[in-house]
Amino acid sequence: MSASGARPSRPSRRRLSPDDRRNELLALGAQVFGERPYDDVRIDEIAERAGVSRALMYHYFPDKRAFFAEVVRAEGERLFAATSTQAQPGQSLFERLRAGVLAYVEYHEAHPHGSWAAHVGMGRTDPILLGIDDVDNTRQMQRIMDAIATVTPDLDSKVERDLRVIVYGWLAFTLEMCRQRILDPSLQAGGVADSCAHALLDAVMRVPGIPQSLAVAVAPEAR
Structure with missing residues (x-):
């Protein structure tokens, strides 16, 4: 929570083509997996950082192993x-x-x-x-x-x-x-x-x- 009590805003979702969105998620995944051990990474975190829904993330990748x-x-x-x-x-x-x-x-x-x-x-x-x-x-x-x-x-x-x-x-x-x-x-x-x-x-x-x-x-x- 911020000092004012408001929940931090989620990144705004940009309009991208399916291929561009997928490539963006993969690039973000490479960054996150490169910073931390595999077991410490949550696929929900990738979705949140990319500003997309969990459902959309799983639309592209069925699970974390497939995403990696x-x-x-x-x-x-x-x-x-x-x-x-x-x-x-x-x-x-x-x-x-x-x-x-x-x-x-x-x-x-x-x-x-x-x-x-x-x-x-x-x-x-x-x-x-x-x-x-x-x-x-x-x-x-x-x-x-x-x-x-x-x-x-x-x-x-x-x-x-x-x-x-x-x-x-x-x-x-x-x-x-x-x-x-x-x-x-x-x-x-x-x-x-x-x-x-x-x-x-x-x-x-x-x-x-x-x-x-x-x-x-x-x-x-x-x-």
Whole structure:
């Protein structure tokens, strides 16, 4: 209650399209989940802060778990778009990888609440969240395989399979490196990007049967 005894006014509700309203709720959710543990957040609180009714909140999201999953999914979409770096003329494979990882790190710097909520807050054991991870990892894997294809268009099926496995493993490594930087921002972004890019090329270099053109592109002297 205020000093005058009046109840504090609720935020005025603005007219938004359904998509804009949903995106607004997701952005607010990323902020709140990034500030506090999952169990401390009430979905009614999100509705109140957004100036919408509880019924409308549940119209968009059936429960808190589904809402959090959509927050994480939206974060993944934004991150994928932010890391869509364009290859520059004469850029080496190492430089392309480094630029992508650096964009990843810079995205986390620009969106600390969403990054914390998606990668630190609740952990990664919920089946729904693991499904979202699978989609994100497959897209990122294919992006890297496409970059490799610019160096070596025609890969033997076994070599291609081995490279996909390597890239999937590397994505887990890179996510953890970036997660550690979310936890400790004093880690140098350039150092993280260098380590991740070198790690992938070192692993690719050891895949049996890679074509000579790819071996040359990932060799230490090409970095």
